[in-house]
Amino acid sequence: xxxxxxxxxxxxxxxxxxxxxxxxxxxxxxxxxxxxxxxxxxxxxxxxxxxxxxxxxxxxxxxxxxxxxxxxxxxxxxxxxxxxxxxxxxxxxxxxxxxxxxxxxxxxxxxxxxxxxxxxxxxxxxxxxxxxxxxxxxxxxxxxxxxxxxxxxxxxxxxxxxxxxxxxxxxxxxxxxxxxxxxxxxxxxxxxxxxxxxxxxxxxxxxxxxxxxxxxxxxxxxxxxxxxxxxxxxxxxxxxxxxxxxxxxxxxxxxxxxxxxxxxxxxxxxxxxxxxxxxxxxx
Ligand SMILES: [Zn+2]
Ligand SMILES: [Zn+2]
Numbered sequence: 001x002x003x004x005x006x007x008x009x010x011x012x013x014x015x016x017x018x019x020x021x022x023x024x025x026x027x028x029x030x031x032x033x034x035x036x037x038x039x040x041x042x043x044x045x046x047x048x049x050x051x052x053x054x055x056x057x058x059x060x061x062x063x064x065x066x067x068x069x070x071x072x073x074x075x076x077x078x079x080x081x082x083x084x085x086x087x088x089x090x091x092x093x094x095x096x097x098x099x100x101x102x103x104x105x106x107x108x109x110x111x112x113x114x115x116x117x118x119x120x121x122x123x124x125x126x127x128x129x130x131x132x133x134x135x136x137x138x139x140x141x142x143x144x145x146x147x148x149x150x151x152x153x154x155x156x157x158x159x160x161x162x163x164x165x166x167x168x169x170x171x172x173x174x175x176x177x178x179x180x181x182x183x184x185x186x187x188x189x190x191x192x193x194x195x196x197x198x199x200x201x202x203x204x205x206x207x208x209x210x211x212x213x214x215x216x217x218x219x220x221x222x223x224x225x226x227x228x229x230x231x232x233x234x235x236x237x238x239x240x241x242x243x244x245x246x247x248x249x250x251x252x253x254x255x256x257x258x259x260x261x262x263x264x265x266x267x268x269x270x271x272x273x274x275x276x277x278x279x280x281x282x283x
Contacts, residue, residue, distance in 0.1 A: 001281050003033035003272050004252050006099070006123060006170065006210060006242020011038040011072045011080075013045065015246040016063060019080055022251065023088055029252045033093040033272050035121050036081065037170075037242070040071040041101035042109040043131040048073045072098060078117055095120040095273060099170055101127035104158045114165040121273035123208065123242075124163070125170035129155040134178050149175055149184040153192040160199045167273055168240050169200060171210040172223040186226040193227060197234050206238025206271065206278065207231055209262065211254035221261055228265050238278050239270050259283045 008015040009022055019036065026034045039045075046054060048070050056066040081096045088094065100110050100122055114122070129151055132139035140148040152175040160169075176183055186193075200207065213222040221228065231239075241258045245251040259270065263283050271278040 001033065001272075002029070002031045002252065002255060003035075003241070003270075003281075004031055004243050004245065004255060005035045005095075005097075005121065005240040005272065006037050006208060006244045007034055007251065008038055008099075008244070008246045009036060011036075011077045012246070013039065013067060013070060017245075017247050019084060021248075022245075023084055023092060023094065025248055025251055027088070027091050031092060031252050033095065035095035035097045035242075035273065036077075037097040037099040037121070037123050038072045038077065039101065040098050040110075040113065041127055042071070042106035043101075043103055043128055044133065045069050045071050047071050074113070074117060093272075097121035097123065097167075097273075099123040099125055100166060101125050102159045102163055103128055103131070104155065104162065107159070107163045110163065111165065118275075120275055121168075121240075122166040122276070123168055123170040124159065124166035124205075126152060126156045126159065126174065134175060137178060137180075140178065140180075145179065145181040145184055146188075149179070149189060150192065153189060153196065157192060157196050157199070160196060160203070160205075164203055166205060167276060167278070168206040168208045168238065170208055171212070171244070172207055173227060174222075176218060176220075176222070176224070177216050183220070183224075186224065190230070193230060194234065197227075197231050197236060201231075201234055201236050204238075206236065206240065208240045208242050209258045210242055210244050211258050212244040212250070214254050215250065221258070225261075225265060228262070228267075232266060237269065237280075239267065240273070241270055
């Protein structure tokens with residue numbers, strides 16, 4: 001069963017891919033279950049109804065002239081998902097999710113948001129720490145490789161110890177994507193990774209395999225095979241697979257490859273989600 005559980009649309013500030021186009025393309029790729037996971041990043045980004053107003057940046061090529069630095073317009077998003085479910089229910093299962101870019105200090109805002117809408121699935125990602133972005137190297141600059149690697153995982157640990165309304169960790173070793181010194185050794189991070197994964201497993205949560213490693217030119221999987229082996233050794237079973245798609249050529253890409261790699265690592269099942277509950281499928 002082909003499913004893509006990490007998909008962005010025009011509701012994310014970094015995509016202009018219309019939701020209905022994503023659905024049509026997914027159907028033609030043979031995807032049977034799709035979960036939309038557009039971005040929410042409290043801290044750097046505001047909600048549409050934020051009393052402080054909306055910030056904008058000029059659009060890049062292929063984008064509108066002004067790009068609003070906002071989180072998902074939740075009301076429009078959920079009503080669009082409802083409409084799409086009605087229209088395409090014979091062809092594809094459509095799930096409502098979001099990708100929460102949580103930081104320890106923004107947890108209360110996510111608690112409130114989670115209570116406000118009917119979610120099937122939440123990806124918990126660490127995109128920033130102390131409101132500093134990883135993808136722009138803002139966090140890394142002025143820190144040693146050890147400091148920013150440990151800083152990333154310490155923030156992740158703090159978040160999973162204090163926040164529980166999520167399904168899986170997104171791209172768990174994201175920092176690898178934005179590490180100009182190369183991959184920091186797994187063995188040095190193993191104690192921290194073990195503590196994080198034990199917390200996730202004890203909490204009944206999982207991790208995702210994010211197939212964007214291909215377009216970022218990473219030789220290992222995301223997360224790395226070492227992390228996937230450790231998760232399995234510690235008793236982890238909940239795994240979703242997502243392309244982290246922002247445009248047509250990303251959608252559904254390398255999902256079959258990820259299944260094959262997971263089988264090689266000894267896994268036999270992957271998950272889809274409904275109403276925040278995992279459903280297991282054979283790989
Ligand atoms: Zn992400
Ligand atoms: Zn994403």
